[in-house]
Amino acid sequence: MPELPEVENVARGLRGLLVGRRLTGVRALWSGCFEPSPRAVRAKLAGRTLESVHRHGKYLILTFGDEGSGPAHLMVHLRMTGQFLIDPAEKPDRQVRAVLDFDGVPAHFRDQRKFGRLTLVEDGVRPACMAHIGPDMLEIGLREWSERIAHRRTPLKAALLDQGIASGIGNIYADEALFRARLHPLARPCDLDAEQLRRLHRAVKGVLRLAIDHGGTTFQSFRDFNGRPGNFRRKLRVFQRTGEPCKACGTAIEKIRVAGRSTHFCPGCQPAPPG
DNA sequence: AAGATTACCTGAAGGC
DNA sequence: TGCCTTCAGGTAATCT
Numbered sequence: 001m002p003e004l005p006e007v008e009n010v011a012r013g014l015r016g017l018l019v020g021r022r023l024t025g026v027r028a029l030w031s032g033c034f035e036p037s038p039r040a041v042r043a044k045l046a047g048r049t050l051e052s053v054h055r056h057g058k059y060l061i062l063t064f065g066d067e068g069s070g071p072a073h074l075m076v077h078l079r080m081t082g083q084f085l086i087d088p089a090e091k092p093d094r095q096v097r098a099v100l101d102f103d104g105v106p107a108h109f110r111d112q113r114k115f116g117r118l119t120l121v122e123d124g125v126r127p128a129c130m131a132h133i134g135p136d137m138l139e140i141g142l143r144e145w146s147e148r149i150a151h152r153r154t155p156l157k158a159a160l161l162d163q164g165i166a167s168g169i170g171n172i173y174a175d176e177a178l179f180r181a182r183l184h185p186l187a188r189p190c191d192l193d194a195e196q197l198r199r200l201h202r203a204v205k206g207v208l209r210l211a212i213d214h215g216g217t218t219f220q221s222f223r224d225f226n227g228r229p230g231n232f233r234r235k236l237r238v239f240q241r242t243g244e245p246c247k248a249c250g251t252a253i254e255k256i257r258v259a260g261r262s263t264h265f266c267p268g269c270q271p272a273p274p275g
Numbered sequence: 276a277a278g279a280t281t282a283c284c285t286g287a288a289g290g291c
Numbered sequence: 292t293g294c295c296t297t298c299a300g301g302t303a304a305t306c307t
Contacts, residue, residue: 002301058301079301081285095285113284115301154278163302171300260279261300 002078004137004168005211006230007058010084014060015053017086018102022049023064025101033097033111035119044072044120050102056136057167061121073121075130076109082116084109137168138208142201149189150197157185158259160204169204172217172239175264177204179238185256185263187273210235238264 002010023045028038048064051071055061060076076082085108092099098109098118109118121127134140134148148165159165160174169177178185181203183196192200211217216230237247242255242264251268 077301079283080299111284112286113300115284152277158278161301260281262298 002058002080002082002216003170003173004055004058004208005173005214005232006216007055007060007078007168008212009216009230010078011053011055011060013086014062014084014107018050018105018107019053020049021102021105022047023100024103025099027099027101028097029092029099030097030114032114033109033116033118035117038098041074041118041120045074048072056130057133057163058170059130059133059167071123073123075119075121075127077117077119078111079113079115079117081112082109083111132164134162134164134166137166137204140166142198145201146194146197150192152189154188155186155258156183156189156192156200157261157263159189161259161261168208171261171263172236173204173207173211175239176207176237179266179270180207182269184270184272185258185265191273238266240264 024047026038026042026046028034031038034041045064048066050062051065052063053060054063058077060078062074062076063071064073065071087105088108092108093110095112096108096110097114097116100107100109109116119127135144140148145166149159152159152165154162156178157174160169160177161171175185177200181196181200183192183200189197211230211232214230214232214235217232217236238253241253243252245251246253246266246268249266249268251266253264253266256263256265
């Protein structure tokens with residue numbers, strides 16, 4: 001389940017191995033992952049050189065140069081199960097949806113559940129799928145973040161997952177950040193004082209940075225560009241630890257449902273909000 | 276208007 | 292063994 005730390009690791013891999021190479025082939029094994037179509041992506045990008053790889057929230061932005069018309073971009077969202085495997089030893093398996101060839105180096109876009117998308121974006125056009133996306137969670141400062149979240153009445157868990165407030169947090173790191181900030185997932189942003197907001201902002205950024213350093217979290221499907229799993233899993237304090245003792249206080253971790261998502265917390269460290 | 280629900284998909288896991 | 296149901300989570304669209 002790629003969230004910001006996993007996507008950041010993918011971005012670093014693509015950047016290190018593919019920038020400066022020419023996109024020599026675009027093969028669709030499942031055409032549905034290309035927007036608007038494999039044909040359009042091929043027509044616009046084939047033959048051009050990958051100039052940069054950026055990340056914004058959970059999006060990857062591949063920018064291609066050469067050609068008089070100015071740069072063009074391929075925006076990638078891995079959604080739930082997407083991965084990029086660079087120069088894999090094996091041929092594409094049944095879950096590989098696209099192969100991008102970079103001067104003989106194949107990049108397999110693999111995605112079990114077909115939710116991921118590779119979207120062609122013309123330069124200067126703000127793509128529709130980015131229109132509602134807020135600032136990247138690693139870039140946003142306490143003041144701006146507070147302005148965007150502090151008036152919300154929805155549960156904290158839902159607010160953290162709202163990509164319009166700040167982008168990059170998913171289910172795993174939302175739970176982990178709330179634990180580290182000692183805040184209950186059902187507490188409301190509008191009820192937090194300045195100190196609690198500061199603590200949460202710090203906890204979110206801290207857990208994201210730590211996870212990046214550990215190569216992300218792997219449950220079933222996340223792999224880095226070499227096919228290696230991330231090893232942040234052993235650092236998790238609450239996520240998928242239902243019934244196990246809290247590492248801080250020993251209380252059994254509980255699982256509830258918030259905003260339609262499974263939510264893990266420690267009742268001892270994260271006391272219920274009043275009401 | 277914001278919160279909740281469903282659709283999009285596939286595969287793993289659990290129940291019987 | 293095997294069929295059936297449930298669950299997993301990111302996001303857009305649809306409903307309340």
